[in-house]
Structure formats: structure tokens, C-alpha cells
Amino acid sequence: MPHRFRTLFQHTGDAVCLADAEGVIVEANPAATTRFGLAADARGHLRDLFADPTDWAGVARRLERGEDVHMPVRLRAPSGAPVVESITCVQMRDGPGAQIQAIVHAVHNPYGGDLHELYDGHTGLPNRAAFVTQLTRTLQSPAHRGSPLAVMHVDLNRFHRINESLGHETGTTVLSMTAQRLDACLRPGDVVARGSGDDFLVLLKDFVGEAEVVRVAERIARMLTGGYAVGEHEVFCGSDVGVALGEGGAADADTLLRAAETAMSSARRTGRVQVFRPEMRTDAVQAMRMDTDLRHALERGELRVFYQPVVGLRDGRVHGFEALVRWEHPVRGLVSPADFIPVAEDTDLIIPIGEWVLREAALQLRDWQGRYPEHPLGMGVNLSVRQFRPALVQQVRTVLEHSGVDPAGLKLEVTESVVMADADDAIAILHQLKELGIKLQVDDFGTGYSSLSYLHRLPVDILKIDRSLVVAMPQGTKHVSIVRAIIALANTLALETTAEGVEDAEQADNLREMGCTHAQGYLWSRPVPAAQAEPLITAPPLTR
Ligand code: C2E
Ligand code: CA
Numbered sequence: 001m002p003h004r005f006r007t008l009f010q011h012t013g014d015a016v017c018l019a020d021a022e023g024v025i026v027e028a029n030p031a032a033t034t035r036f037g038l039a040a041d042a043r044g045h046l047r048d049l050f051a052d053p054t055d056w057a058g059v060a061r062r063l064e065r066g067e068d069v070h071m072p073v074r075l076r077a078p079s080g081a082p083v084v085e086s087i088t089c090v091q092m093r094d095g096p097g098a099q100i101q102a103i104v105h106a107v108h109n110p111y112g113g114d115l116h117e118l119y120d121g122h123t124g125l126p127n128r129a130a131f132v133t134q135l136t137r138t139l140q141s142p143a144h145r146g147s148p149l150a151v152m153h154v155d156l157n158r159f160h161r162i163n164e165s166l167g168h169e170t171g172t173t174v175l176s177m178t179a180q181r182l183d184a185c186l187r188p189g190d191v192v193a194r195g196s197g198d199d200f201l202v203l204l205k206d207f208v209g210e211a212e213v214v215r216v217a218e219r220i221a222r223m224l225t226g227g228y229a230v231g232e233h234e235v236f237c238g239s240d241v242g243v244a245l246g247e248g249g250a251a252d253a254d255t256l257l258r259a260a261e262t263a264m265s266s267a268r269r270t271g272r273v274q275v276f277r278p279e280m281r282t283d284a285v286q287a288m289r290m291d292t293d294l295r296h297a298l299e300r301g302e303l304r305v306f307y308q309p310v311v312g313l314r315d316g317r318v319h320g321f322e323a324l325v326r327w328e329h330p331v332r333g334l335v336s337p338a339d340f341i342p343v344a345e346d347t348d349l350i351i352p353i354g355e356w357v358l359r360e361a362a363l364q365l366r367d368w369q370g371r372y373p374e375h376p377l378g379m380g381v382n383l384s385v386r387q388f389r390p391a392l393v394q395q396v397r398t399v400l401e402h403s404g405v406d407p408a409g410l411k412l413e414v415t416e417s418v419v420m421a422d423a424d425d426a427i428a429i430l431h432q433l434k435e436l437g438i439k440l441q442v443d444d445f446g447t448g449y450s451s452l453s454y455l456h457r458l459p460v461d462i463l464k465i466d467r468s469l470v471v472a473m474p475q476g477t478k479h480v481s482i483v484r485a486i487i488a489l490a491n492t493l494a495l496e497t498t499a500e501g502v503e504d505a506e507q508a509d510n511l512r513e514m515g516c517t518h519a520q521g522y523l524w525s526r527p528v529p530a531a532q533a534e535p536l537i538t539a540p541p542l543t544r
């Protein structure tokens with residue numbers, strides 16, 4: 001060490017240690033000797049400076065990744081008591097054959113002696129408080145002035161279910177596996193922290209443009225979607241990722257964190273990674289108000305069920321209906337389910353709402369089955385992912401008993417994602433539902449995973465071909481081929497097909513010619529209240 005640096009080393013008030021590649025301390029300055037109570041000759045190991053082994057594990061892992069670490073940790077005072085100090089650990093290459101690998105530089109406790117927990121014990125990651133400190137420091141650092149930064153809010157969306165059904169130990173394992181996967185998606189210099197509960201925070205530096213950040217965010221979302229093998233369980237848990245972009249010197253930590261969280265809510269609603277835009281804030285405020293209003297909607301009787309006829313393409317007659325919920329909001333008027341179902345899903349209000357729709361639709365079907373015995377009718381009822389839990393089976397059984405409906409007429413609609421996300425559990429529930437004698441349909445087929453290979457594993461009866469494919473048919477021969485292939489496949493598996501969103505006669509003709517059995521759409525009728533739907537049951541064939 002050149003003389004002038006040695007002088008600095010000896011006299012600075014900050015504690016500085018040099019350690020070798022194994023973490024064994026080879027030099028410590030007097031400030032360090034006093035602060036950590038190190039013996040003059042036997043220096044010990046860096047690990048021993050830490051009051052909590054998980055703190056050290058976190059630092060060591062990041063050093064291994066080639067990352068420089070700046071963060072508050074709990075160090076051990078000579079008395080043995082933990083003291084929160086801000087440390088810097090950097091790797092040094094001291095020429096070829098370098099011995100010295102790490103340097104700990106502890107600035108005396110800038111946190112006012114408060115013993116905050118700065119690490120998350122489960123994952124070894126810094127916690128939210130530590131992340132905020134780090135983010136603030138980065139934003140204020142001259143080195144990052146004017147350069148782009150991104151904060152990501154990563155939310156595990158099925159985590160509470162894992163905790164509930166498989167226990168906290170499994171939950172904790174999933175969290176630490178998530179931490180490792182996040183780590184693997186990031187580069188040295190990026191920061192990842194555990195937020196609160198089931199969310200994680202990421203700080204990205206040194207990237208070029210929004211597209212690169214979105215790519216990283218999408219990679220994260222993909223990595224977290226894959227199954228987690230925990231003991232004998234295969235757990236699936238998916239994530240929603242929101243991104244906020246900022247610039248060193250021009251943003252503050254709090255604003256960025258809130259923006260990232262808002263973007264995450266939008267990601268949850270849309271099902272894809274979202275970068276924050278100011279208008280999302282109004283969306284979020286509206287969603288919040290909607291959430292309080294929606295709580296009362298059920299008890300105040302503001303929900304309605306509308307019915308859209310499902311038409312047999314061969315005979316042009318109404319073979320049944322799809323029940324579609326509506327909200328008659330006292331101020332906003334009729335609110336679309338596309339707007340409030342996602343809110344209901346976020347708040348778990350979907351459970352009572354879904355149950356109410358199911359009951360209403362079953363009673364309506366029972367009524368029509370009784371009065372029009374010569375017209376066998378079916379009733380499609382949508383099920384949200386959130387309703388898809390073991391309790392659902394009992395719920396459906398109760399509704400069947402109370403309504404006295406013929407079970408074969410009830411056709412529950414589930415999307416592909418429901419089945420794919422949690423395949424084994426979901427398939428078990430589907431089988432139990434089938435045992436009640438009801439029918440199952442795959443909704444929005446052709447939009448999600450569109451994985452045909454899993455279909456034969458599922459006890460389903462009907463495929464509903466998504467409107468986007470039907471709409472696209474006239475333009476693209478490709479879409480015609482896809483629809484044709486879906487129908488052919490369904491026929492091979494002895495499944496019925498219902499095309500959604502048929503708006504003109506040409507589409508209907510094409511579909512009929514391809515062998516599609518049923519369809520619904522504005523061509524025949526929009527979803528309407530029961531009183532308007534009823535005459536359709538006995539109406540003459542609705543085809544031209
Ligand atoms: P979905 O299950 O795919 O329902 C079909 C949607 O397409 C309905 O929208 C229907 O009104 C609309 N539609 C039908 N024919 C046509 C057409 O010819 N052209 C066009 N452009 N649209 C057509 P709606 O009623 O707004 O419902 C939207 C979504 O909300 C539904 O999509 C479903 O995912 C969800 N939803 C509705 N009711 C419930 C419910 O009771 N429970 C749950 N979990 N979700 C529901
Ligand atoms: Ca549907």
C-alpha cells in the first residue's frame with residue numbers, strides 16, 4: 001500500500017478491513033480494531049463481524065456475484081450487542097495472484113442506533129427499509145445523476161394460497177426460491193429486496209431504454225411462473241411485475257416505489273408486465289373507489305345477471321344461455337364486468353359475487369327447464385381463477401340441491417389459465433365437479449397457452465372458441481386454419497364447440513361449414529335481462 005494510503009488507512013475514523021478470497025481478515029485499521037474488538041494479531045473472519053449469520057450470507061452471495069455491496073447491516077459490537085452500521089464491501093483485484101478480495105468499510109451507525117431489522121430472515125435479502133435507503137442513495141449519488149434507473153415491484157400472485165394450503169414452511173421455501181430466481185435474472189449492481197409479504201423490489205441501473213427493462217421484467221415474470229419443487233409438491237405461483245422508470249437526481253424513492261406498485265396493479269389487471277404511466281394513477285384511484293362500492297353492491301342488490309343465447313348452428317335454435325353479470329352502479333350506470341371482475345378478483349369479493357351469480361343462474365335455469373320442458377336448455381356460468389379452490393365443489397353441490405336444477409344443464413366456464421396454473425390440483429377439482437353431473441367448458445380457448453396437448457387430461461365437454469379468433473377469420477387465412485384445427489381437434493376428442501362473438505352471418509356460415517356446433521354473439525342477441533331472453537327460447541330458428 002503506498003505510504004499516503006497507509007496513512008489514510010491508519011487515521012480514518014471509519015472502520016476498514018481487508019480480507020482474502022476466503023473472507024479471512026488480513027488487515028484491519030485501528031478504527032476497525034476498536035470498533036469490532038479485534039485482537040491485534042488474530043484478525044478472524046469477516047463473517048464474525050456480523051451479528052446475524054443471514055446478513056453475512058446475503059453479503060457473501062452478492063460478493064460472489066461480483067456485486068459491490070453498500071447497505072445497512074447489523075454488526076457485532078465488542079460487547080457482543082448488535083449495532084446497525086452502514087457497510088461497503090467491494091472486491092479488489094490487486095494485480096495477478098491477488099490475495100485481497102473484500103474490504104469492509106463500516107461508517108459508524110447513521111441510523112441513530114435504531115435496531116431496525118434490515119434484512120429479511122427468510123430470504124437473506126435486504127428488506128424494504130434497506131431498499132429505500134439504497135434507492136435514495138443511488139438517486140442522490142453524483143455518479144448516477146442523469147442516468148436512467150428502474151424500480152420494479154414484483155408480486156407473487158398465488159402466494160397466500162400456498163401458505164394457506166401447504167403451510168408456512170412451504171411458503172417460506174417458495175419465498176427463498178423466488179429470491180434465488182430473481183437473483184439469477186439480475187446483473188451485478190442491480191439490487192433485489194424483499195418488500196412486504198409476498199412482494200419483492202428490484203432496482204436496475206445501467207440499461208439502455210425502456211425496452212431493455214421490459215425484457216428483464218418479462219424474464220423475471222417467466223422465471224417465477226415455472227413450478228417450484230417443494231418436498232413432494234410442485235407449486236405454481238406466477239407473478240405480476242410493475243416497472244417505474246426514473247433518472248438519478250430527478251426522482252425520489254417514494255414516488256418511484258409508489259409508481260412501480262401502481263404499475264403492478266395494472267399488470268395484475270391486464271396479465272402482463274406494465275411500465276408506469278400517469279393515467280394508471282386515476283385507474284388505481286377508481287379501482288379503489290370501486291372496491292369500496294363493490295363491497296356494498298351485493299347487499300344493496302345492485303348486481304344483475306344478463307343472459308346471452310347460445311345458438312345451435314345446425315338448427316338455428318336457442319340451446320341455452322351464458323350468464324353474464326352486470327353492475328347497476330347508482331352513479332356510474334351499468335358497469336361492465338370487464339371493469340369490476342378484476343377488482344373483485346383482487347379483493348376476493350369474487351367469491352361471494354361468483355356464488356351469487358351461480359345461484360341466480362341456476363334458479364333461472366330451473367325455472368326455464370320447468371316451463372319449457374320440450375326445449376332442453378343449458379346455462380354457462382363463468383368461474384374466476386380465484387373461485388377455483390376445493391371449497392368450490394361444495395358450493396356447487398349446495399346450489400344444485402337448493403335450485404333443484406338438472407345438473408346436466410349447468411355448464412361451468414373456466415379459462416385455460418385456471419387449469420394450467422395449478423394443473424394437478426385444478427384437475428382434481430374439475431373431476432369432482434364432473435362427478436356432480438354438470439358440464440365443463442374451456443372459455444376463451446385459443447388465447448392463453450393454447451396448449452392442445454393437455455386437453456385430453458381434462459374432463460371437459462365444450463371448447464369455447466375465443467372471439468378474437470372468430471373476429472379475425474375474414475382477414476387471415478391463418479386464423480381460418482386455426483379455427484378449423486380447433487374444431488377438428490374438438491371433434492376428435494368428442495367435445496362440442498361454441499364460437500364466441502359471432503357478429504355477422506358470414507362468420508356463422510363459415511363456422512357451421514367447419515363443423516362448429518354452437519355459437520353466440522350479437523348476430524343473434526346481446527346479453528339481455530331474463531325477461532327479454534325468455535321469448536328467445538321458443539322463437540323460430542334464428543338463422544337467416
Ligand atoms: P366472456 O366469458 O368471454 O364473455 C363473453 C363476452 O363477450 C361478454 O362480455 C359478452 O357480452 C361479449 N360478447 C358476446 N357476444 C359478442 C359479440 O358478438 N361481439 C362482441 N364484441 N362481444 C360479444 P361481458 O358480458 O362484458 O363480459 C366480459 C367478461 O367478464 C366475460 O368474458 C367474463 O370473463 C367476465 N364475466 C362476466 N360475468 C362473469 C361472472 O359472473 N363471473 C366471472 N368470474 N366472470 C364474469
Ligand atoms: Ca364465458
Ligand code: CA
Pocket residue numbers: 443444464466467500
Ligand atoms: Ca369467452
